[in-house]
Amino acid sequence: MTDVFISYCRRDKEFANKLHSVLVGQGKDVWIDWEDIPPSVDWRAEISTGIEEANAVVFVLSPDWIASRECNIELELAIASSKRLLPIVYRDVQYEQVHPALASINWIFFKEAESFDESLAKLIAALNTDLEHVIFHTRLLVRAKDWKEHGQDSSYLLRGSDLRKAEQWLAASEAKDPQPAPLQIEFVRTSHKVLRRERLTVGGISLGLAITATSTLVALWQYHRAEGHRAEAELREKVARVNTLMEVKPVNGLVLALHTIGISLSDDSQEGLNEVRSSLLSAIQGNHEKNRLLGHEGEVYAIAYSPDGRKLVSADEKGVLRFWDLQTGQPLGNPVSALDVPIYAIVWSADGRMIVTGDANGAITRWTTMGNRIGESIQAHQGAVNALAFSGDRIVSGGDDGKVRLWDASGQAIGQPFEGHTDAVYDVASSPDGQAIASASTDGTIRLWSLEGQLLANPLQGHDGGVLSVAFSPDGQHVVSGGLDYTVRLWDLQGNPIDLPFVGHENVVRSVTFSPSGQTIASASPDRTIRLWDLQGNLIREPIRGHEGFVLRAVFTPEGDTLISSSTDRTIRLWNVENHLASEVISAHNNVIQSIAFNSHDQTFASASADGTIRFWDTQGKPISSPLQAHADGVNAIAFNSTGTMLVSGGNDKLLRLWDVQQRRQIGQPLKGHNDAIQSVAFSPDGETIVSGGGEDDRTIRLWNVADRQPIGQPFEGHSSSVQSVTFSSNGDRIASASKDSTVRFWDLQGRHLTTLQGHEFGVAAVAFNPLKNVLISAGGEGILRQWDVETARPLGSPFQGHEGFVAAVTYSPDGRTIASTSEDGTLRLWDNNGNPLGEPFRQNNGVVSAVAFHPNGHLIVTGTEDGTLHLWHDMIVERWLAIACEQFQGYQFLSSLTTLSALELEAIAGAQNTCKFLQAES
Structure with missing residues (x-):
């Protein structure tokens, strides 16, 4: 040491x-x-x-x-x-x-x-x-590493005074630097568990000889009680471990989630299932890995796929080339021990007949697609060749010497080097038409060149530091770059930046690329993530995680549905571009969607918008009939009756309208009475009564008889601001109303005020009754949700916190187990009844998510946004999450090739296999 x-x-x-x-x-x-x-x-x-x-x-x-x-x-x-x-x-x-x-x-x-x-x-x-602390840290790490390298053999674990000292050191390490490494913690904990198990085994034998029959019964009762607590604690520990793994090893997290849910299913405990369904959802949301290509013994610096997208070639720090079948993930032939130096760049010719590599010694080498050399290597640059590209049939290279050079297919230099950069060139790219070249340098600039080496525009400057990566858009109109300043930047061909830098990476950006459609940019970084951006710099979803080292390269396949990346962790990984629970997006209205309602009779749904229309849709998002021109000044709320034959709508024109659903036409004359816009409507469970809530200049709640379309009794008065939401309880004996005055009020059907719920600060936008419990949930302007006991009018538990803006809508699933909420923060969030979030937020990037509704079978959630877009979220129940997770898991053939798995990881894999077998048998 x-x-x-x-x-x-x-x-x-x-x-x-x-x-x-x-x-x-x-x-x-x-x-x-x-x-x-x-x-x-x-x-x-x-x-x-x-x-x-x-x-x-x-x-x-x-x-x-x-x-x-x-x-x-x-x-x-x-x-x-x-x-x-x-x-x-x-x-x-x-x-x-x-x-x-x-x-x-x-x-x-x-x-x-x-x-x-x-x-x-x-x-x-x-x-x-703290030298003593640091020295012990080093010694313990060396022993832990030795244990790991010997297959976690128990003979290498700590015992006696060594274990006591290690546990004391861990306990005292909380406020010291450096902190214990995860391997050290696992090493000490495993040592403790093994020692405890050994003691229990020996102690159990001697104890069993002494107890009487009566004490045996007592001991058994205590044992089973303790086992129940222990199993519950272990379940929670596994759930916590899943959430931790999703940040660093999503595949491992998915496997452990399947193992954990299998334990809860075999226990036949609904509560056990509730404990793990959030971790299962997080696992399928956060895990995008499709396949993993294993075999390199060195860090994988470069990858390139064939023009038809069926094959891949990769190169590593040992100078080894490997060829792969992308359809099967299997290697093609044997590795080619090509060179004795690292290969930093590789490219496949457009005709598919040649591969070119660039290495750390400044040489370019040409290869057949079988891995045979074509001629001698070319000494191309002083210092390393960092980048290669094909421009038509020309080879473009960039190197440490700050030069860009062109070569013909036979390896002869074309013209003079392109000079202008004052530091190393780290990346080069060719425009789609082959007439322009872009180069990125650690001198902080991007340069655009003609094939003759003339600058086409002033150098592109804006990165705060060197530029490591560059790519053209498929239409050739834009360039994207990534740099040492951790940002991605988009440029036009005149050198003007487009919008602000894309910010999010926590380390330099080593690779950037456009999707084939040109609508998505992928960036890869040593922060171990790949990020997907739209052209405005918005993250399309959470970062893609899984690599255990720097991510050096990322490329889209020609179809655009898969990303391929390489890393210092010696792996190549294939990733799904689409999320497993991605929404189906429909451009539905010309203005904000205010309300969504499902027809429980035929399971279609309707959407209402500020554009004045109501539209009907099937569950695949296909429109049914033409839009209803419902309210000239905008529709704020809609609701179906229980038989699905009638729809009620309320609008800014202060009117209620009833519609025949099958005929798509208005029934009778509009219902008049409110003095301002109607903000909310609902049918009673028996379909005989409608309740409505009025806007800021009205502030009342009114009941209407459906049969004669006449008001019932007098308006309910009490709110001091607009009534944003009204709803009937599941048995129809009371009404809840929510208002901008920050209160929720309960009323009986005669309009008597029963109680007021207070707890929100900036208005209440929505309320909903749990269909199976005497519980109500409210959504507040301060970004929180609250549940209430209907009988006692007391809050249940703590507020649900997580949204980063006002909560616009909230609803329960049909079984009452799940809550869905939407917000101005652009997300849909799911919660259990204890306020625990289920999985990660579902982001929509369409501004405020203004409306939400559950399908009657609970499988589908539909949301509406302020730009008039509908999102259909399918597979939103735990049974489907489990099926999706098993589909992912069963595709991971590479798991059988991993040789460094711990005992815990092997246990999790076996448990996941059993879970998926159980699911298959049940289905």
């Missing part, structure tokens, strides 16, 4: 040498790599071991360190091992470009203007802080 590992860029070698010398002079044992050679697998393993066995890692920050692949990998290794990180600044860097793990730590400045001795004293003090 060593005191310190020094991570530095080769250009700062002189300073690193000086730092090494003075630290050794201070009695420190220092690990530093002086070899200026291309990285190999053995070299990478040596670096990894050096970091793991060091008490602290010092990072010599400079612009070149930030741009260095290898330096960032060293940081990633240090973070993975939870090492003490000590950033020192040798040459000025931009704070925004520094990895958050280092940016959040106080820097020690060793710039020329600073006193070296003073800075050294600060560094020594930092190295010596």
Whole structure:
């Protein structure tokens, strides 16, 4: 073990040498790599071991360190091992470009203007802080790693005083740096569990010889009671583990979720099912992996697919090429040990007959699609070849020497190098028509060139730091770029930025690409995510997670339904572009959708809009008949009667209208009485009565007789502002109303005010009764939901919190177990009856989600938005989530190829298999 590992860029070698010398002079044992050679697998393993066995890692920050692949990998290794990180600044860097793990730590400045001795004293003090804690951290990590590398053999676990010291160290680590690594925690906990199990086994034998028959019964009762509590605790622990895994290993999270729900199903406990259905939903929402290609023994730097999209070629840090069948995920032939240096770039020709690679030594090599070399390698650049592209039949290359070069298919140079960049060229791209070339450089610019090397526009400048990736849109009208400043940027061909930068990544953006449709941009980053954006810079969905290392490359397949990525974790992964629970989107109205209602008789639904129309739809989103021109000034609310034969609508024209559903025509004359817009309507359960709520200048609730279309009694008065929502209880004996005055009121059918519910602050937009319980839910302007006991008028539990804007609509599922709410934050959220969110929010990117309704069978939710769009969300029940999860799991053939699975992971896989077998048998 060593005191310190020094991570530095080769250009700062002189300073690193000086730092090494003075630290050794201070009695420190220092690990530093002086070899200026291309990285190999053995070299990478040596670096990894050096970091793991060091008490602290010092990072010599400079612009070149930030741009260095290898330096960032060293940081990633240090973070993975939870090492003490000590950033020192040798040459000025931009704070925004520094990895958050280092940016959040106080820097020690060793710039020329600073006193070296003073800075050294600060560094020594930092190295010596909590030194005993740090030394134990290193020793424990080494033992934990040894245990893991020996297949988690129990003989390598801690015992006796070693275990006691480790548990004491963990308990005291909460406020110290560095924090324990996950592997250390697992190692100590497993040691404790194994020791406890051994003691129980021995103790159980001796105890069994002594107890009497009576005490045996008592012991058995206590045992089963304890087992019930233990099983419940273990279930909750597994659910928590699923949620943690979804952030880093979604496939593992999905497998564990299936295992966990299998336990709850076999227990035949509805409560057990409630515990895990949220984790199951999160698992299928967050897991997009379709397949994983395994076989590379080094980090996968480059990938390219054949023009027909059926094959893939990949290249790694060892200089190995591999060919794959994308339909099956199987390798094609044997790996080609092509070169002895890392391959940084690879491209497939448009005619499908040639593959070209670029390597760390500056050479370009041509290959057949069978992996045979074509001629000799071409020395193309001084320093590495970082990027390749085909422009027609020409090869385009970009390198560390800051030049862009063209080559013909035989490997002959075409013209002179394109010069202008002042630092390394990291990416090149060809326009769809082959007439323009884009290059991205760490000098902070993107340049657009003609095939003769002439600039087509002024350099594109805007990134705060180097640019690492560039791509043309399919129509050739735009360029997208990704940079060291963690942003994605969109440009026109005149060099003008389009809108604001796309912000979200937590590390540099290594790869950008357009979908074949040109409507989606994908970006990949060392933050281990791939993100999908629309052209306005909105995230289309949550980031795609799963890689366990830097994501270096991401490309769309020609069909656009799959993304392929490569990573330092030595894998290539295929991802579903579409979410498994993606909504069906319908452009339905020309203005905000105010209300949605299902017809329980034929299971169609209707939507009402501020554009004045009501439209009818089937459950696939196909329109039924022409729109009803219902209310000239806009429709605010609609409701079906229980038999589905009649629809009532209320509008800004202060009128109620009744409609014959089958004939699609109005019944009689409009119902008049309100003095302002009608904001809400509802039928009684027996269909004989309608309730309506009036706007700001009316503030009343009115009852109407359906048979003669006459008002019943006097208006209900009491609210001091607009009545936004009205509804009947399931037995029809009371009415609930919600108002902008921030109250909910209960009334009997004679208009007597029963009670007032208070708890919201900025108005109440909607209320709904649970169909099976005497419970009401209300949606507030402050972004929260509250449940109430109808009999006592008391709140039930804590408010439901999660929305980031006012809640516009809320409803219960037909079985009363699930609540759906929508908000101005652009989301649909699902909740259980205890206020726990189910899965992640369903984002719609259409502004306010203004309306929501459940299909009578609970499988489908329909939402409406302020731009007139309908979203149909199918498969919204746990049984369908389980089926989807099993479909995903059964497609993961690569699980059988993984050789480093822990006992817990193997248990989860077996449990998931049993769950899916149970589901198959039941269906």
